[in-house]
Amino acid sequence: MRLAIGDLQGQIAPLERLLDAAAFDAASDQLWLTGDLVNRGQDNAAVLRRVRDLGDSAVTVLGNHDFYLLAVASGAMRRGADDTLDDILNAPDREALLDWLRFRPLMHVADGFAMVHAGLLPGWSISQARLLAHEVEGALQGPHWKIFLQNLWGSQPLAWDEKLEGWDRLRVIVNAMCRMRMCSIDGEMALKHKGPIDAAPAGVLPWFAVPKRRSKTHTVVCGHWSALGYYADDGILALDTGCVWGGCLTGVWLESGARVEVKCDQTAAPSGWD
Structure with a gap:
């Protein structure tokens, strides 16, 4: 059985409570994590160690805050004043944890499900x-991964073109898979909007609501959009329920659709790369 869980953002206690509540068994089950393992919470190193030590019993994709950690740690990006990465940046096993994170996938596909942040x-x-x-x-x-991270940040181009090359091409891919919440019918990303659907600017839709979306062949499992919350409909399973903001940590057993939630304490400060 596969248990998919929304954004942890450096919080180990809710993860442990949810695994207990769901009766997760690493010997027979697999944990799917939608990315953003780190930042805003205070237990970043503990979260990375816990997920890493699950081995093949855990699959996580990269989120925007995971990229932010790698960029800061490698010197590719100046550190923000309000991130919460001290514990991982000062950890004795820092380099081993960062190397493990750097080798996580951006997208995971299996048995009719596709997970992306x-x-x-x-x-x-x-x-x-x-x-x-x-x-x-x-x-x-x-x-040359550090050079890649040095050229990653930014919001242009806003739309995909198969002719894109180099850093522009990679930047669009990462921005779509790690930052996008809404876009136009033509696929131009509206990266500035972080709020609820009903507060969106004119002319944009949730990316999953665009007519004739080609990824409807699978159920896309994602996180990232805490203002959206839990959303399960029409080939989309969104799981960021704002744990770091005092909401819940949500898990769903993919085979059955059964949902498990645990309450979280608010620990977040605005930080990182959204």
Whole structure:
């Protein structure tokens, strides 16, 4: 059985409570995590160790805050004053944990489910998106990964074009899979909007509501959008229920659809790369 869980953001206690509540068994079950393992909470190193030590019993994709940690730790990005990464940046096993994180996938696909942190552009099929994710993984896992991170930040281009090359191409892929919440019918990302659907600017829709979205062949499991909350409909399972903001940590058994939730304490400060 596979248990999918929303954004942890450096909080180990809710994770342990949810695993207990769900009766998760690492010997027979697999944990799917939607990314953003770190930042805003205070237990970043503990979360990374816990997930890493589950081995093949855990699958996590990369989120925007995970990229932020890697960029800060590698010197590719200046650290924000309000992040909560001290424990991991000062950890004795810092480099081992960062190397483990750097080799996590951007997207995971299995048995009719596709997991990504934020979303998929409506023109991307699952097979195309997985190939694009592999391009980013190759850059992040290769010998020039620090140069890649130095060129990652920014919001342009806002739309996909198969002719894109170099850093622009990789940046669009990462922004879609790790930052996007809404886009136009033509697939132009509206990266500034973080609020609820009914407060969105004119002309944009949730990425999963765009007509003729090509990824509907699978159920896309994602997090990232705490203002959306739990959302399960029409090929989408969104699981960021704002744990770090004092909401809940939500898990769903993918095979049965059964939901498990635990209450969280608010620990967050605004930080990182959204």
